[in-house]
Amino acid sequence: MKPSLQVRLAALALTPQLQQSIRLLQLSTLELHQEVEQMLEQNPFLEPDDDAPSAFEPMVERTSAAERAGERETERAAESASEGGDDAPGLDSAELGTTERDDWENGTERDDFDGIGETPSKSSATGDSDDFDGAERDAALPTLQDHLREQLSGMRLCDEDAAAVMVLIESLDDDGYLADPVEEIAARLVDEEADDEQREEMVDRLRCGLRFLQSMEPTGVGAANLSECLILQLRTLPRSEAQMVAIIVCKSHLELLARRDLKKLIAATGADEDLLKQAQALIVACEPKPGRPFARAEANIIVPDVIVQKAGRGWKVVLNPDVMPRLRINDLYANAIRQGRGNASLNGAGAGLNARLQEARWFMKNILQRFDTIQRVSQAIVERQKAFFTHGEIAMKPLVLREIADELGLHESTISRVTTAKYMSTPFGTFELKYFFGSSLNTDAGGNASSTAVRALIKQLVAAEDPNKPLSDSQISQMLEEQGIQVARRTVAKYREALKIAPANLRKAM
Numbered sequence: 001m002k003p004s005l006q007v008r009l010a011a012l013a014l015t016p017q018l019q020q021s022i023r024l025l026q027l028s029t030l031e032l033h034q035e036v037e038q039m040l041e042q043n044p045f046l047e048p049d050d051d052a053p054s055a056f057e058p059m060v061e062r063t064s065a066a067e068r069a070g071e072r073e074t075e076r077a078a079e080s081a082s083e084g085g086d087d088a089p090g091l092d093s094a095e096l097g098t099t100e101r102d103d104w105e106n107g108t109e110r111d112d113f114d115g116i117g118e119t120p121s122k123s124s125a126t127g128d129s130d131d132f133d134g135a136e137r138d139a140a141l142p143t144l145q146d147h148l149r150e151q152l153s154g155m156r157l158c159d160e161d162a163a164a165v166m167v168l169i170e171s172l173d174d175d176g177y178l179a180d181p182v183e184e185i186a187a188r189l190v191d192e193e194a195d196d197e198q199r200e201e202m203v204d205r206l207r208c209g210l211r212f213l214q215s216m217e218p219t220g221v222g223a224a225n226l227s228e229c230l231i232l233q234l235r236t237l238p239r240s241e242a243q244m245v246a247i248i249v250c251k252s253h254l255e256l257l258a259r260r261d262l263k264k265l266i267a268a269t270g271a272d273e274d275l276l277k278q279a280q281a282l283i284v285a286c287e288p289k290p291g292r293p294f295a296r297a298e299a300n301i302i303v304p305d306v307i308v309q310k311a312g313r314g315w316k317v318v319l320n321p322d323v324m325p326r327l328r329i330n331d332l333y334a335n336a337i338r339q340g341r342g343n344a345s346l347n348g349a350g351a352g353l354n355a356r357l358q359e360a361r362w363f364m365k366n367i368l369q370r371f372d373t374i375q376r377v378s379q380a381i382v383e384r385q386k387a388f389f390t391h392g393e394i395a396m397k398p399l400v401l402r403e404i405a406d407e408l409g410l411h412e413s414t415i416s417r418v419t420t421a422k423y424m425s426t427p428f429g430t431f432e433l434k435y436f437f438g439s440s441l442n443t444d445a446g447g448n449a450s451s452t453a454v455r456a457l458i459k460q461l462v463a464a465e466d467p468n469k470p471l472s473d474s475q476i477s478q479m480l481e482e483q484g485i486q487v488a489r490r491t492v493a494k495y496r497e498a499l500k501i502a503p504a505n506l507r508k509a510m
Contacts, residue, residue, distance in 0.1 A: 249265065319375055394460070
């Protein structure tokens with residue numbers, strides 16, 4: 001028989017608890033709260049603990065050794081009940097890393113998570129709460145549609161016109177534009193059997209309603225495109241040559257204005273340079289998105305997971321208590337399980353209930369573990385990027401995931417999960433944890449500069465440039481090289497685009 005060498009790649013089997021721990025770690029704050037709500041609905045042993053001072057603080061310690069022993073027995077019973085039927089699905093070792101389980105067990109799952117207690121359950125009070133959550137704030141703020149409907153109620157329109165305006169109000173997008181053409185809206189309102197005359201009558205009714213809608217505040221609402229939106233606003237201004245030129249530009253030459261093509265604008269409008277600059281000022285003063293003031297800001301607010309605070313000469317990371325779920329085990333149900341442990345008639349149901357109780361405990365432990373890992377990684381990032389918290393992004397140092405992973409004894413994939421969709425509040429704003437990692441660029445002194453710091457320098461150079469002679473990518477590359485940082489022109493262009501800075505020809509003042 002000829003000997004041969006065979007290599008077999010096997011998936012790394014993970015316990016359900018470890019799978020849950022990994023999954024919770026990679027969830028964003030919003031996804032975590034959705035997961036908690038789902039678990040509260042599914043598991044009767046888990047309930048919200050609104051009276052807890054913080055979800056991260058250890059729960060009430062168990063009061064007796066006998067109770068501890070009883071709970072360990074319950075856990076063993078639940079595990080033995082689930083051993084026969086639960087086959088943990090494997091996770092590809094290439095994605096997880098060959099040492100991922102050891103990293104989690106040795107680096108994250110520490111003894112300080114063993115203090116999950118069962119606090120007495122309380123009936124939910126129905127009294128008034130002082131908290132005013134985001135949903136209530138959203139409900140209190142009027143939407144664009146609410147604002148327009150209020151104006152409509154004060155207009156003396158016939159029922160048909162009022163109904164047409166109402167349909168158009170409901171067809172507006174968040175920016176205040178009419179999402180669909182009037183003809184399409186009319187086609188949805190009439191029956192399929194309607195003749196052409198009825199369809200045309202509906203279109204005329206909606207066009208009449210559109211004129212009423214476009215007379216409302218904010219000016220520009222109900223426009224079909226940017227050009228019409230700007231024209232509606234310009235027509236409300238006092239008549240002047242600059243106003244007329246601005247309307248002509250918005251009607252037919254917005255593309256030339258965007259390209260700063262002054263010569264073609266002069267030829268197209270017949271206006272001189274000074275008049276065109278006055279017209280440009282009028283256009284710039286218009287609101288391109290009339291619905292912007294009514295946008296719900298809460299939908300765009302990022303709630304940080306951790307907060308960086310000054311501590312003596314250094315900085316410390318604290319968890320944001322507002323994002324941490326407050327949970328507890330329902331001790332009424334848990335005590336009933338303990339008391340019925342020896343009841344032979346409950347042996348069949350008892351194993352399933354024990355498993356649900358253990359599931360609730362593991363869920364709470366994994367949530368606490370998730371926040372502890374986030375805090376540890378965040379603190380390690382802060383220690384590496386101390387200069388940033390004093391001087392800003394221009395002082396950012398090169399940093400890769402491997403450095404934090406080696407420091408904390410975790411796997412690089414774990415650090416990747418922690419830094420994705422997790423946010424840190426700093427003196428300079430709120431940033432995703434991934435923001436603090438960046439590649440390095442060579443310097444003449446033989447050191448390295450962070451790509452984040454280079455982007456900050458590019459931003460500074462553009463902000464200080466002469467608007468009449470904006471810097472090209474090649475000039476920015478040369479200026480960075482004069483400061484000892486070697487950056488190719490193509491790299492400058494890539495960083496400039498990432499910063500949403502227009503090319504030099506579009507930054508040039510008219």
